[in-house]
Amino acid sequence: MKGRKLLMIPGPIEFEPAVLAAMGAPTTSHVAPDFIEVFGQALERMRELFLAPDGQPFIVAGSGTLAMDLAGANLVEAGDKALVVNTGYFGDRYGDLLSRYGADVTHVRAPIGQRPSLSEVEAALKSDTYKLMTVTHVDTSTGVVTDVKALAQLARNYNVLIVVDGVCSIAGEELRMTEWGIDVALTASQKAVGTPPGLALVVAGPRAMEAFQARTSPAANYYADWANWLPIMKAYESRTPGYFGTPAVNLVAALNVSLGLILKEGVETGFERHRMLSRACRAGIQALGLGQVPVSEELAAVTMTAPRYPAGIDVPAFLGHVGAGGVILAGGLHPEIKGEYFRIGHMGPVSRGDILATLGAIEMALSSSGYEFDRGAGLAAAMAAFT
Numbered sequence: 001m002k003g004r005k006l007l008m009i010p011g012p013i014e015f016e017p018a019v020l021a022a023m024g025a026p027t028t029s030h031v032a033p034d035f036i037e038v039f040g041q042a043l044e045r046m047r048e049l050f051l052a053p054d055g056q057p058f059i060v061a062g063s064g065t066l067a068m069d070l071a072g073a074n075l076v077e078a079g080d081k082a083l084v085v086n087t088g089y090f091g092d093r094y095g096d097l098l099s100r101y102g103a104d105v106t107h108v109r110a111p112i113g114q115r116p117s118l119s120e121v122e123a124a125l126k127s128d129t130y131k132l133m134t135v136t137h138v139d140t141s142t143g144v145v146t147d148v149k150a151l152a153q154l155a156r157n158y159n160v161l162i163v164v165d166g167v168c169s170i171a172g173e174e175l176r177m178t179e180w181g182i183d184v185a186l187t188a189s190q191k192a193v194g195t196p197p198g199l200a201l202v203v204a205g206p207r208a209m210e211a212f213q214a215r216t217s218p219a220a221n222y223y224a225d226w227a228n229w230l231p232i233m234k235a236y237e238s239r240t241p242g243y244f245g246t247p248a249v250n251l252v253a254a255l256n257v258s259l260g261l262i263l264k265e266g267v268e269t270g271f272e273r274h275r276m277l278s279r280a281c282r283a284g285i286q287a288l289g290l291g292q293v294p295v296s297e298e299l300a301a302v303t304m305t306a307p308r309y310p311a312g313i314d315v316p317a318f319l320g321h322v323g324a325g326g327v328i329l330a331g332g333l334h335p336e337i338k339g340e341y342f343r344i345g346h347m348g349p350v351s352r353g354d355i356l357a358t359l360g361a362i363e364m365a366l367s368s369s370g371y372e373f374d375r376g377a378g379l380a381a382a383m384a385a386f387t
């Protein structure tokens, strides 16, 4: 289509035509039998995607920040101690959010592009009695991935609830909620889940629900209160109507289509595809002589890449040149290094062709910026990584 560009930012992403068709279908009543079936199925599919057979799914209209808020508002009571495993911008946000509910927040931080070591997190867990710990699976401001499996084990050892902000990970990065012992995992519709922005998606495990039931005060957020939403989720899943706030009917229908496509590909196959595409993208960036924000391969997410600009580039013009090549990429987000790097999202229904189109547009933009490099090297490295 003339003028249409490929959207390769870390959310929102490119959506499948069938998902967009569901967005455009006539809106039904939120208590119509066909919508009750769709909502119920979407809840069941959430459990499958999160690999959380014993989890309680919540689908609520709002963005990823509301998903963070649902966990924060329902698990924190004033005076509770919370530990934030902080790898960037969204760790800072989680700390701020938890303190609004009266939590006493401690951050374990790492230099930009790195993550706190397990021994640093363990030392923090030993030093105080925390109720919960939050972990950003992939911090979208740095592209650093955390070792959620090992952190969940630590949380279990110290009897601390673990909340995983999987907004930039779920349906891309490997995450096994029940097997790894994660108490809450959350995301938003517009990322790897592949549905337009507007839904907060949360799965709470049994320990999180027990902690919620054991509260001595009601959640200090009316809209986010699980006491309001739990009966609604249970009703739709048992295929009966319920009402607290009008659900985002078309978004829920679109989500159900997207979840169906994700499960049809297979969750494990999807993890592997994300690993393969990200390897290729990073290989291409490296072959062009560009550095990356995560300081090592092991720390780099599979859902996004955060390349550093080479020296001497006209940064404000660069993404415009990429756009002229037909691809939309994102600028930096971390306030301390904002002008030093850009971000490529490769999550959801991304193909090898999308990675090649992106690297091609980056190569053309580097040429237009006067950067000297071996033309085609990025594309060749990506193609080699595919095979």
Ligand code: PMP
Binding pocket: 011, 063, 064, 065, 066, 068, 090, 136, 138, 139, 140, 165, 166, 167, 168, 188
């Ligand atoms: N956490 C992470 C890791 C994110 O990447 C984002 C969004 N980029 C959010 C939370 C917040 O999500 P939203 O913008 O949908 O509120």
